[in-house]
Structure formats: structure tokens, C-alpha cells
Amino acid sequence: MDALKLPQAPWDGDGALDAANHELEQMTTGEVMQWALETFAPHITLASSFGAEDMVLLDMWAQSNSTPIDVFCLDTGLLFSQTYALIAQAETMYHITVQRIRPRISIVQQANEFGPSLWSHNPDQCCQIRKVDPLASHLTRYQAWVTGIRRDQNANRRTAPLLGWDPKHGLLKINPLAKWSYDDVFRYLKTRNVPYNPMHDVGYPSIGCEPCTLPVTGGQDPRAGRWQGKEKTECGLHL
Numbered sequence: 001m002d003a004l005k006l007p008q009a010p011w012d013g014d015g016a017l018d019a020a021n022h023e024l025e026q027m028t029t030g031e032v033m034q035w036a037l038e039t040f041a042p043h044i045t046l047a048s049s050f051g052a053e054d055m056v057l058l059d060m061w062a063q064s065n066s067t068p069i070d071v072f073c074l075d076t077g078l079l080f081s082q083t084y085a086l087i088a089q090a091e092t093m094y095h096i097t098v099q100r101i102r103p104r105i106s107i108v109q110q111a112n113e114f115g116p117s118l119w120s121h122n123p124d125q126c127c128q129i130r131k132v133d134p135l136a137s138h139l140t141r142y143q144a145w146v147t148g149i150r151r152d153q154n155a156n157r158r159t160a161p162l163l164g165w166d167p168k169h170g171l172l173k174i175n176p177l178a179k180w181s182y183d184d185v186f187r188y189l190k191t192r193n194v195p196y197n198p199m200h201d202v203g204y205p206s207i208g209c210e211p212c213t214l215p216v217t218g219g220q221d222p223r224a225g226r227w228q229g230k231e232k233t234e235c236g237l238h239l
């Protein structure tokens with residue numbers, strides 16, 4: 001694979017990312033992953049919430065049989081038991097240790113400071129404490145992060161590039177599955193016999209924290225089960 005010419009900092013405004021994306025769009029997803037690993041390791045990290053997309057990326061990384069990559073999850077302390085079980089299963093299967101990035105305060109401390117069930121009355125503040133701040137702190141040590149964002153997940157993600165500059169965190173963001181559909185994801189998982197969260201089979205296309213995730217019905221936006229009844233559609237990690 002020919003090396004892509006990467007733009008120089010500050011990365012934006014000179015069209016170089018557009019040129020790199022044009023080349024990346026011609027590659028297979030596996031080639032994009034391989035390129036990302038070869039270009040940025042060891043300064044690259046894989047963000048995983050252990051959703052279906054994240055399991056595809058983890059399996060692709062494992063198949064690349066090359067460079068180590070740091071894998072982390074934002075452990076809010078409020079994930080489903082099925083998610084915690086899948087993390088443990090993936091660690092065994094892929095011989096990795098997943099970094100659990102935790103908030104500065106426990107659930108009990110949060111309740112003492114802000115009142116019980118902060119997610120019910122101020123989910124933005126809850127996500128800020130339990131996800132957004134820990135992520136920002138974690139990403140300071142890397143040059144690039146890999147996410148499982150897909151363009152058809154919701155309106156906010158429709159223009160997600162394969163390679164973008166993340167101005168909020170000050171590093172490059174790689175979305176190898178940007179062009180994939182939900183069916184593509186499950187075709188891959190089933191063909192490769194990759195484990196996934198069993199909740200996906202009972203109406204949960206997108207799985208976050210237990211208090212803020214409900215099943216969706218046919219025809220709904222795949223992320224419609226997150227923060228149902230509220231304006232909120234994103235944790236704030238990808239905004």
C-alpha cells in the first residue's frame with residue numbers, strides 16, 4: 001500500500017485531509033485499519049463501547065496481526081452486565097487488556113454532589129462527568145483515535161469522514177466503518193464468528209449506560225433508544 005501524504009498541523013484549511021480521504025475512500029476497510037496502525041502506532045488508540053461496530057474493529061485489528069494498539073472503554077460504572085461480560089470475553093479472546101477509563105467520582109459521590117439519578121434530570125452533566133471529561137483526559141497522550149462511527153447511525157454522523165481532525169481533542173480521528181451499514185456490521189460479525197452483545201438481538205442496536213438505553217422498534221433511528229424522551233442524541237464524545 002502506498003503511503004498517504006498526511007497534512008501538517010494545524011491540519012485544517014489546506015485541503016490535505018480531503019486528499020487523504022480521497023485515497024482512503026478507495027481502500028478496503030481492512031486497508032484503512034492497516035494504514036492507521038502502521039502510520040500512528042504506538043500513538044493510536046481504539047475507543048470501544050463494545051457495541052457491534054467496536055467488535056468489528058477489534059477483530060480487524062487482531063487480524064492485522066501486527067502493531068499493538070491501546071483499547072479503552074469509558075467505564076461509567078453504569079454499563080449493562082452484558083457489556084461488562086463482553087469486555088471480559090474480548091480480553092480473553094484477543095489477549096488484550098482493555099483500559100477502563102473511569103470518572104473522577106463514583107456513582108455514590110455523584111449522587112452526594114448533584115443529587116440522585118443525575119442522568120434523569122441533567123444527562124448532559126452526567127455525560128460530562130462520566131464520559132466527556134475522562135475521554136478528553138485520556139486522549140491527550142495520542143495522535144489519533146479510532147472509532148466505530150457510521151454515517152447512517154443518525155443525522156449528526158451523516159458526514160463523518162474516514163479521516164478527520166478532531167478539534168475538540170486535538171488529534172486525528174479515524175472512522176474506518178463510516179461507509180458501513182448495520183447489516184454490513186452483522187454480516188462481518190457472523191461470518192467471522194465474532195462475539196457481540198446479545199442485547200443487539202433483542203431490540204438494542206445501540207447500547208450505552210443502563211439508565212439511558214431502551215430498545216427500539218422497527219423503523220426507528222438505531223440510536224432512538226438512547227436518552228428516550230429527551231432532546232439529547234449524543235453523549236458529547238463525537239460532537
Ligand code: SF4
Nearest residue numbers: 119123126127209212
Ligand atoms: S449515558 Fe446516561 S448514565 Fe451514562 S453518562 Fe450519560 S447520562 Fe450518565
